[in-house]
Amino acid sequence: MHTADAENYHGEMASERFTVDPGARALLHDLEISVAHVLRRAQLPAGVFAHGPVTMTAEEYYRFWDAMDAEAADPDLAVRIGRALSVEAFNPPIFAALCSANLRTAAERIAVFKPLIGPMNLAVTADRGGLTIGFHWPEGQAPPRLLVAAELAFWVALARIGTRHEVHPTRVAMRRAPQPSATTTSYFGTPIREAEADTVTFSAEDASLPFLTEDESMWTFFAPELRRRLSELEASATTADRVRAALHERLPAGESSINAIAGQLMLSPRTLQRQLQSEGTSYQAVLSDTREKLARRYLTDRSLTTSQVAYLLAYDDTNSFYRAFRRWTGLTPEAARAGGHLTMT
Template sequence: MAPKQFTLDPGTRALLHDLEVSTARVLRRARLPAGLFAHGAVTLTTEEYYRFWDALDAEAADPDLAVRIGRALSVEAFNPPIFAALCSANLHTAAERIAAFKPLICPMNLRVTFDRTGLTIVLHWPEGPTPPPLLVAAELAFWAALARIGTRREVNPTHVTMRRPPQPSPAIAAYFGTHIREGEADTVTLSAEDASLPFLTEDESMWNFFAPELRRRLSELEASATTADRVRAALHERLPAGESSINAIAAQLMLSPRTLQRQLQAEGTSYQAVLGDTREKLARRYLADRSLPTSQVAYLLAYDDTNSFYRAFRRWTGLTPEAAREGGHLAHA
């Protein structure tokens, strides 16, 4: 299957200008064509997308660049799905809409939860290379920017976490209204009250104008993915929540378990094979982070207990998790 492509909007060039960063130098560092933005919207693979953000980070050489990006964001620099989200009634509705269409513009899925404790947005990245820290921080900063643009109020998150947070910075703390703390996932939480504040940019007629085209593009993206790809993406979301059963994943994909298994068999695989492969790759990634205890890795992979994870990892590698860590045997198979 051809690699998935994600839209890097021409508005990115305006953002780089506002950041006083040379577009030409960033593209050169990222090994991307010099005329990338010459013909409107461009598409990048995950690898190219990550290279772009790594190059931007290196070119700017500013530890607080994510804050500058958050402050520089404007409606003009937004992709159509984000502009359409500003037509929503409030941040909660906007987050649900963005979660549906985010795969069009970034190699990432979002999980949105909303209850009395607040609106929490969790970033889920594809298996493979770790996303650039600047990209993660900028995605988190985006939510504060979106809330402020929509409500015209200085809305602050109540809680922000990153798996690899930046060094504490007065500028970052001032922007978010709180420090970015180390956590099991990349998340941002806003109070239920702030998430329900009305967007002054609400325009349902504009949303109705954008939505059909966005749905068409999303359908095309999903049609290009195999069933195994879709199962892996769903597992990335559901495993940390303790859900690994075919029933849970089939429900998320709006299929019956029997249909899901039949489609996987047609692709020469099975649910258990995809589950095992996904768990193994995630286990290698998690264990590479020595701050995560083995028991926590087992939890993130939805194992009932640590011993079950040990047995599975030994079956995959012939080693214990500790031996793999110490011996440097964590490269992806």
């Protein structure tokens, strides 16, 4: 099993700005939706797309998608968006993903750079059961239903463009699933289910189908610039934020030590601990908090056994995880699962 998680969100996210896909204006034109009307509904400047790259706060981004939904008044708009996507409309992080060998590699790459594109992060889980891509949104306001559905449709479009096969996911789920629609079910090949998380799952076979668009030299060209932009975004994060992000990447690989995390952040363990202390916390506190939040999330996925969750959190053995979970919650993982006690209080 392999998990890649780029989550690095906190309460201040709503004030941060994210780059809007430059193909949004062309996409609205192709969908025959008035850009001017959408911007007016969203209470955004009329000339927002006229002066180079567009950035919005999470709140503005949500208003933009709500306005698009209201203007179109089409319950199947997410499917129309998926069908309208093309290579030409993709921005650099997405185009770079198409340079990948297959959907799994593309998902793992996008998970790293998704914060550059919009207010969300991705959790990518790949094992023999398939490839699952989960979406994590800012705390507070729920994301627009159209935005979530369009993100799900995007992954289907990406898989089809890359492989030139009519790939269908094995499962599509949303926390606020829309009313059943024959058009949507036909596009995905399966109904959108109501669930505790927004996810799309592909079979292991489809996730490993070769991308005919693979171009490793083009990826080599894109990657340094994407990493530079991501570094600029992360520069404003606290040390605790950066440690959490590194832990999301390292824990599934079995690494939880301060030496491993400090090395990834290019700091000495002593400097890392000193910076955390200046923020009123410690490495052990951040590690414990991160593990608890991940444990609660992983346990909502009933396909994961308790021992697998312990492995993903880099515990030496399942008993160590049991002791930690009981310390956090007063319950065993099984009892928390059965009683629905997995939400952070």
